[in-house]
Amino acid sequence: MSSSGWNLTGDALAETLFSGVAVGCKYALVALGFVIVFKATKVLNFAQASFVLVGGFLCWQMAVTWELNFYVALLAAMVGGAVLGMVVEQLLMRRLLGEPPFALIMLTVGVLYVLDNVTTAIWGPEDRGLQDPWGSRTVDLGAVNLAVADLWTIGVTSAALLAFYLFFGHSSLGLAMRATADDQEAALAVGIDARTVHRVSWAVAGALGALAGIMLASGAGSVGPGLGLIALVAFPAMILGGLESPLGAVVGGLVIGMAQQLTALLQPEFAPWLGSGFERVAPYAIMVAILLVRPYGLFGEREVRRI
Amino acid sequence: MSVLPFTSRSAARGRPHRNMVLTRADDLRLTRGPWRKAFAVLLVVCYLSLPHWYSDASLSVLTLVAAFAIGSIGLNLLVGYTGQVSLGHAAFVSIGAFATSALGDQRGWPLPAYLAVAVLVGLLVGAIVGPFALRLRGNYLAIVTIGLVFVAEHIYRNWESLSVPVRGTAPTRNAAIELGPLDFGKGLQFGDVVYTREQSLFWLAWALVALTALVAHNITRTRSGRAMQAVRDHDLSAEVIGVNPARTKVGVFAVSGAMAAAGGVVYSFTLGAVDYHELSGGRGLFMSITFLAIIILGGLGTIYGSILGAFLVIYGQRFIADNGADAPILGIPVEKGWLSTGELNGVLFGLLVIGFLLLEPRGLAALWLRVRRWFEKWPFSY
Numbered sequence: 001m002s003s004s005g006w007n008l009t010g011d012a013l014a015e016t017l018f019s020g021v022a023v024g025c026k027y028a029l030v031a032l033g034f035v036i037v038f039k040a041t042k043v044l045n046f047a048q049a050s051f052v053l054v055g056g057f058l059c060w061q062m063a064v065t066w067e068l069n070f071y072v073a074l075l076a077a078m079v080g081g082a083v084l085g086m087v088v089e090q091l092l093m094r095r096l097l098g099e100p101p102f103a104l105i106m107l108t109v110g111v112l113y114v115l116d117n118v119t120t121a122i123w124g125p126e127d128r129g130l131q132d133p134w135g136s137r138t139v140d141l142g143a144v145n146l147a148v149a150d151l152w153t154i155g156v157t158s159a160a161l162l163a164f165y166l167f168f169g170h171s172s173l174g175l176a177m178r179a180t181a182d183d184q185e186a187a188l189a190v191g192i193d194a195r196t197v198h199r200v201s202w203a204v205a206g207a208l209g210a211l212a213g214i215m216l217a218s219g220a221g222s223v224g225p226g227l228g229l230i231a232l233v234a235f236p237a238m239i240l241g242g243l244e245s246p247l248g249a250v251v252g253g254l255v256i257g258m259a260q261q262l263t264a265l266l267q268p269e270f271a272p273w274l275g276s277g278f279e280r281v282a283p284y285a286i287m288v289a290i291l292l293v294r295p296y297g298l299f300g301e302r303e304v305r306r307i
Numbered sequence: 308m309s310v311l312p313f314t315s316r317s318a319a320r321g322r323p324h325r326n327m328v329l330t331r332a333d334d335l336r337l338t339r340g341p342w343r344k345a346f347a348v349l350l351v352v353c354y355l356s357l358p359h360w361y362s363d364a365s366l367s368v369l370t371l372v373a374a375f376a377i378g379s380i381g382l383n384l385l386v387g388y389t390g391q392v393s394l395g396h397a398a399f400v401s402i403g404a405f406a407t408s409a410l411g412d413q414r415g416w417p418l419p420a421y422l423a424v425a426v427l428v429g430l431l432v433g434a435i436v437g438p439f440a441l442r443l444r445g446n447y448l449a450i451v452t453i454g455l456v457f458v459a460e461h462i463y464r465n466w467e468s469l470s471v472p473v474r475g476t477a478p479t480r481n482a483a484i485e486l487g488p489l490d491f492g493k494g495l496q497f498g499d500v501v502y503t504r505e506q507s508l509f510w511l512a513w514a515l516v517a518l519t520a521l522v523a524h525n526i527t528r529t530r531s532g533r534a535m536q537a538v539r540d541h542d543l544s545a546e547v548i549g550v551n552p553a554r555t556k557v558g559v560f561a562v563s564g565a566m567a568a569a570g571g572v573v574y575s576f577t578l579g580a581v582d583y584h585e586l587s588g589g590r591g592l593f594m595s596i597t598f599l600a601i602i603i604l605g606g607l608g609t610i611y612g613s614i615l616g617a618f619l620v621i622y623g624q625r626f627i628a629d630n631g632a633d634a635p636i637l638g639i640p641v642e643k644g645w646l647s648t649g650e651l652n653g654v655l656f657g658l659l660v661i662g663f664l665l666l667e668p669r670g671l672a673a674l675w676l677r678v679r680r681w682f683e684k685w686p687f688s689y
Contacts, residue, residue, distance in 0.1 A: 109596055110658070112657070113653050118654060235453060239446075239447060284454035306543075
């Protein structure tokens, strides 16, 4: 506060925190997609970034080109993402189950390249607005301006989390998925079909990816090939919470989102020696700091190693 | 052993067939058997004669292949031999490229000096990053190393004297590429015979590939190489039998970083200026992925596989970029269809990676093993 030109008001801070939560929710949606696939199949899915991209474009196609109702388009894009996830699982991932993690990562990277380039080939490389009903409207809460799109993002993420909680806690398929994640052999022994579990987890990841893509593109954002790259920023969010933990994904998303917004607000004033654009590196700095203290993330499972 | 229907002389003497055993002396030898020596001679002949009957444009592509081969050999030591996945390899490559620009181009240092500095900085940064591998494993390590390319991007973005800030490019055009009396940058000259810059750079780059391959081969066939493979196969067991995993992991990160930096120096020779967006940040991540794909397609845990992979991926990509526009796909030339050549390259790249992982995870190196097996087993080669 020593600087004379510095005028940080409580309202500006509140706005920053709020947009940090909104950005964090978007990361959390992407990270949840990573986590559910990893939990069920032990695959670190780089193709999640292309689910995000394809979801955004599908929604744009239906809402803008075909002029469907936006909410119908959103749901249809999620269904499209789910189908895409299932197809990837059915055609490719199933064949390499149990291979070393590196081979699995690279298989999903191959899928990422194919899907990203086909998407750009179909829809072209330019950025375009999603024309969502929220637009750039804001709600005034005293002196604090809150973007409607951000409010919706927070609401949708909360709804997705609630659905997650109900699904995993209170449905037989959800319980089967948790059992398979815990111990695949034991789950098979009590008659749980691991294939269905894998298929469903990829479908959920695809749908979540599409939802994340639409949320990222709504409001001030846009649909374009860069959407997939934003999804890669969710890596720190996913990993600092722990690869297996949905709760960790949300906490990680919020931490990264808030840290990014706060860095953008405060770092040029208080630590200019860190250089311009530090908010783009901040997620990785936080991730490294947390992982060095807790190598399996905040809520991750410690791997048991035997000789 | 005499009950076996096919008794060879060695079996009669109570020893397994020569293809089944590998003595320690063989394992330590640089080249095994006369065939490999003959093959090495053939390679040298190719190396010396290629620039005489290849166009300069093709030669500069081959020089780029060499740059990627050097970096891939380093990455293969890390991933293929030691089992530590790194997605930050492009950051190490960028060290070499920017050393060429900052020291060679802008300060006029000679080639051995800036190459040595690049290699040393690569070694040092590798040794700094290495300890992360002691704490983090598998997927966690892979994600944390992504951080490297973003940190590198941040440094280059803010280090204004290093690159032209507006366009983000660092010139390398005027870097001196001389080694004693041999001036590769202007073109070699022996008496009346004058060679072009491309021809000379080809010789320099592939000599560096050979040197890197020799260093890597020597590492892998000695104690440290066996320690690396023990750590890859099971690091706890390796520790139990007396391998120091910490030293091994940090060491291999350092060596791989140094090789990547050397690759970066060669990489910058083929370009007039280095763009930091290519080697760091989001596209840097894709560059790292390209390196990983090279060693998968070539063959994990083989040195010549890294070179084959670099050839397949980089030469293939450049070939399509240069000639793909007219290639008919489903009867429609690419440029008139809905795929651009860049997108065609990306799709093919992805399909290659997927195809190799599903059908031949041991890479191109294993295709040769298959051929050899077929002939060895003939007439029962099924």
